[in-house]
Amino acid sequence: MKDLLRTEHLSRADIELLFTTASDFATEPLRSLSALSGKTVAIYMTKPSTRTRLASETAIAHLGGSPVFLRSEDLQIGRGETISDTAKILSGFCSALIIRTFAQSDVDELGANATIPVINALTDDDHPTQALADWLTIREKFGADLSGRTFVYVGDGNNVTHSWLLMGAQLGAHVVAATPPGEYAPDAAVVQRAQAIAATTGGKVELSNDPVAASKGASVIYTDVWMSMGDPESERIEKEKVLKPFAVTPEVPAETRTGEKRVALVPDIISKLTRAGLTVSIESGAGVNAGAPDSEYSQAGASVIPAAQAKQSLADADVILSVQPLSPATYAGMKSGAITISFLSPVTANESIDAAAKAGVTALSLELVPRISRAQSMDALTSQALCAGYRAALVAAELSPRFFPLLMTAAGTVTPANVLVLGAGVAGLQAIATARRLGAVVSAYDVRPSSADEVRSMGATFLDLQLEVLEGAGGYAREMTEERAAKQQELLTPYISKSHVLITTAAVPGRPAPRLVTKTMYSQMAEGSVIVDLAAESGGNVEGSVAGETIVTSGGVKIWGGKDVPSQLPFHASSLYARNVLNLLLLMVKDGKVTPDFADEIIDTATVTFGGQRRTPGGTSAKGAQ
Template sequence: MRVAVPKETDADERRVALVPDAVGKLASSGFTFAVERSAGLAAGFIDTEYSAAGAEVVSRTDVLKGADAVVRVGRPSADEIGELEPGTVLIGFLAPLSDPESIERLAARGVVAFAMESIPRTTRAQVMDALSSQSTVAGYKASLIAADRLPRLFPLLMTAAGTVAPAKVLVLGAGVAGLQAIATARRLGAVVSAFDVRPAVREQVESLGAAFLDLGVTGAETEGGYAAELSPEEQARQQAALEERIPDMDVVITTALIPGRPAPKLIPTAAVERMRLGSVIVDLAAEAGGNCELTQPGAEIEHGGVTIVGLTNLAARLPYHASQLYARNVTALLLHLAPDGELALDFDDEITAGACVSGREVTA
């Protein structure tokens, strides 16, 4: 099976789908590779490392020639879809819920596409769970950004000049990103609290040394492990309760997402306007509209002396390790779809069927 690794074309994307170590591992399992020149450079991986791992390093013009599979991070543009041959296997973050038009283009082209965000959240598929691996990176980066933007120190300091009180951090949402944000903020010395509508995550929050806020609003957990959407009445109660707690915080990091839906609004403008001067909100749900009413996706703004960070794709800001983790997810999926380097798609298998978003009929 010949696998193509093109360079990512999105201006803000610095990750690469496979790192040299992953290429070497897969090459020993019967795969061959064409890697576009400089595909891994922004992530810290040079072409000679790919060559040493057994890949052929080629031009953009040649990278897709003869490819049985194409692996990438972000979804391809309409022009890039047009370059794929019918029957080609495509793996990447393809946004099937938010960009159905691209999925339709892939289907029309006859591409057999597997979306990394559609990998089932099961124990068996855990090693392929790219959403979790990249959320870990994003949660870590969110706490670092918050510490950088906050005009206060995070830790308690006892100095000859006196004692400095620690920063107070609130994390909304205790999924993978939220838990990593909690752990990182705690390591930086902040006093951390967290809230999630799922009571089951309380133990995880407290195991990291954070306090779990009980706001009297609870919700169910979906099959994929996400919090189920609250009713309008529950959302209103949640907002009101948070509005009372948020002004006491120096930093709020929000991570609440519902797949395929706009992000729930947790922080109204009124709550922001009650925060202390210099406070920071880092909104990890910015790409889906944001958990804060004032968030501007892709931008960093200030409102009444409060910094609101709506930067998207935070994982790409730590491209070296984000690429390593993503490559391990992709490697596991490739070995699942093509044991010993030979494509063998079994759509009775829950992972294969769950992740496939187009082209199943091509292989029938």
């Protein structure tokens, strides 16, 4: 065993050994259980850290050793006894020492006088254990060969920066530190030593004062907190002023699509992002239509950007969150390596996707989040379908000339409205539930018989047409043949003709909506009947429906074509959407860094562009997909 006093003391062989051992322990944990059997490891902190303490104690115990935590007040190091005396005492009782403190000289002196290994868990000048963990993460992502890639640190040129540069140089990587000049730049002597190491390993070490230029084409953008535990609070204002241009920032622009009232981020989400190490900017007025004024964003800790500065702010942002796809022009102005999260259908947003790929942007589409249990909290299609289904029932009630509920009055009995819902997915079930609450008699049909129990649980009647089951992947229905569609239309017609309200909700992301109802079918409905087509924007379930318009047929039937329906409930639609976005974004955040991990099924499936190309799940570029 040997000391780990400074990052620069680690040779390439040392680093490779540590990486290999860590990987072996992770893949075969039983091998690690006796690595420290019979050993006592002291943990001494004058600069406390909950994470470091828990990680150290847990790791030592898992390796079969016994951790002993020592507080600064437990020892007389450098006070009642010399550091050399403390080193000798610890050496007599312990097998190793982990120290987290302020002065690098204290660690060096302990290492010089102890007969046991001394491990530097952090000083004001160096942070080798953090560097090991982070470069191992990068290795797991990109493999051992880091050539042809650029790894950029953005922020304060502190101890983490020093370790980042030194270890990157030792690994033969191209590393860049983008920091403010002057006191926030990395120590010149450390930079020189890193450059000297890089000269022997084929690496490259560069400095920059321009975070945007430095980040272009980067494989990894790395950052760190500006305020460390133990730093005086008086430094915060000055640091925030100087370092704000070097923040890794999610940006929330105002939506530009006509009629879009939702916003991608609501104020009560801001604190969750700042706790994750991110800073948040939002275009002025972006949340007004969703009931979130600029003042609430400011109070929550976000920076409100005037509309006149939004273009530049978007160009500087590392992450951009929106509801609708960004315009091709917006993508063209973004920096390479930036990340976007929005609805971005490969069918309806081809120009935006092409622009994102050309700009080197990593674009994630919420339509493509897989329908698996782990991704439920990120499933924006489901949350917005919930809003659409609720709104559909309300629109139907508003347009109908009839009462929905049964009423017993002195003037006589009012019979309830008959409502038929086609499609029993999330939107359909919510439409059923809302129509039932309004008092209507509701029946429903879906090509998937498995939905029958869900329909009945809402108090509705399920129509069983005794047709072929069409259950497809992800819970969606499969496409039907022309013969199957004609038979279904024939069997549905009697039920439609007796309904006062028809609500259609059948849609599959990325495909045109299936045509469920023809003019012939609804021509038999009574005058004053109402049809609500939630799928009008994707071609329509109902013949003749027009997105965003209400058509009245010659027979007096009103056909309402839905357009951006969730946006008609902007407050709660935005709140739900923002939580979906938050959960997806946090899946990519670690220690203030946003890095997509394509080994994760959710990220892999949802990402439509990366590295200058369109991509398919599994990392295949669109050009190579068969």
